[in-house]
Amino acid sequence: DCQLSVKQVNPRQYVAQIPQLPNTEVWFQRPKDIVRKLLSGDLDLGIVGLDIVSEFGQGNEDLIIVHEALNFGDCHLSLAIPNYGIFENINSLEELAQMPQWTAERPLRVATGFTYLGPKFMKENGIKHVTFSTADGALEAAPAMGIADAILDLVSSGTTLKENNLKEIEGGVVLQSQAALVASRRALTERTGALDTVHEILERLEAHLKAAGQFTVVANMRGTDAEEVAARLKTQPSLSGLQGPTISPVYCKRDGKVSIEFYAIVICVPKKALYESVQQLRAVGGSGVLVSPLTYIFDEETPRWSQLLSNLGL
Numbered sequence: 001d002c003q004l005s006v007k008q009v010n011p012r013q014y015v016a017q018i019p020q021l022p023n024t025e026v027w028f029q030r031p032k033d034i035v036r037k038l039l040s041g042d043l044d045l046g047i048v049g050l051d052i053v054s055e056f057g058q059g060n061e062d063l064i065i066v067h068e069a070l071n072f073g074d075c076h077l078s079l080a081i082p083n084y085g086i087f088e089n090i091n092s093l094e095e096l097a098q099m100p101q102w103t104a105e106r107p108l109r110v111a112t113g114f115t116y117l118g119p120k121f122m123k124e125n126g127i128k129h130v131t132f133s134t135a136d137g138a139l140e141a142a143p144a145m146g147i148a149d150a151i152l153d154l155v156s157s158g159t160t161l162k163e164n165n166l167k168e169i170e171g172g173v174v175l176q177s178q179a180a181l182v183a184s185r186r187a188l189t190e191r192t193g194a195l196d197t198v199h200e201i202l203e204r205l206e207a208h209l210k211a212a213g214q215f216t217v218v219a220n221m222r223g224t225d226a227e228e229v230a231a232r233l234k235t236q237p238s239l240s241g242l243q244g245p246t247i248s249p250v251y252c253k254r255d256g257k258v259s260i261e262f263y264a265i266v267i268c269v270p271k272k273a274l275y276e277s278v279q280q281l282r283a284v285g286g287s288g289v290l291v292s293p294l295t296y297i298f299d300e301e302t303p304r305w306s307q308l309l310s311n312l313g314l
Contacts, residue, residue, distance in 0.1 A: 023193055074178045
């Protein structure tokens with residue numbers, strides 16, 4: 001979508017190229033291996049969920065979050081308990097912690113694949129009598145099987161929890177997660193060309209994410225001059241564009257002479273306001289309305305680039 005195509009010679013291969021970035025090689029890896037290879041120096045840059053970065057990066061300062069919100073893979077890491085039995089009336093982390101059942105001899109048993117974030121979260125919330133068992137899949141079955149009292153897992157819609165008679169509780173969300181662009185600090189400061197490549201990728205991602213859901217609207221309006229047309233446009237709340245409408249003369253040929261009777265209007269509008277904007281254009285004399293999606297909206301400089309340079313001490 002952001003015009004960085006990943007090309008594989010063979011779809012079964014785990015290595016690919018990005019033609020627009022000739023010095024870049026793409027590796028397809030498991031999420032946790034991306035983090036491990038960033039830390040080992042085998043990778044310079046990775047796209048991976050924030051949950052995986054937090055779990056396997058464990059606060060390592062060599063990992064830098066270049067862009068924390070790539071707008072896909074949304075989920076959250078959450079504690080879930082059964083909605084029946086002794087948990088039927090338990091609706092918060094505080095209530096769970098205060099249950100008399102949990103002792104040093106019989107702690108709260110939590111099944112999870114997040115054995116770093118889980119204990120860290122419980123400690124931060126003052127829950128002492130708790131143990132964790134490692135599991136990677138089908139965690140929702142653990143309470144019903146009697147091998148855990150609760151689970152700590154990633155939740156998207158919550159449908160799977162409900163279908164397994166589990167519920168989330170207030171205060172039980174460990175972190176919000178989505179796909180992020182992560183880099184090795186060492187690679188960015190020591191490897192020639194790495195920072196320039198990251199700059200281009202970041203610029204493209206930022207510009208594309210800003211353009212997502214935006215449309216360019218072009219229309220013709222009859223008017224005496226550009227100022228008069230602008231005045232009419234300003235009466236409509238959805239026709240302001242990013243900074244303001246662009247107004248250009250349309251050179252018409254009549255009776256062998258060139259005259260200016262129309263002005264071309266160019267504005268950027270969000271998808272949710274598209275039809276409203278078209279109606280407002282018509283109301284002030286707009287016609288021949290053309291609509292096209294945007295691929296990029298480049299700012300003078302992305303704030304995340306400035307933040308990255310500051311983080312690197314550059």
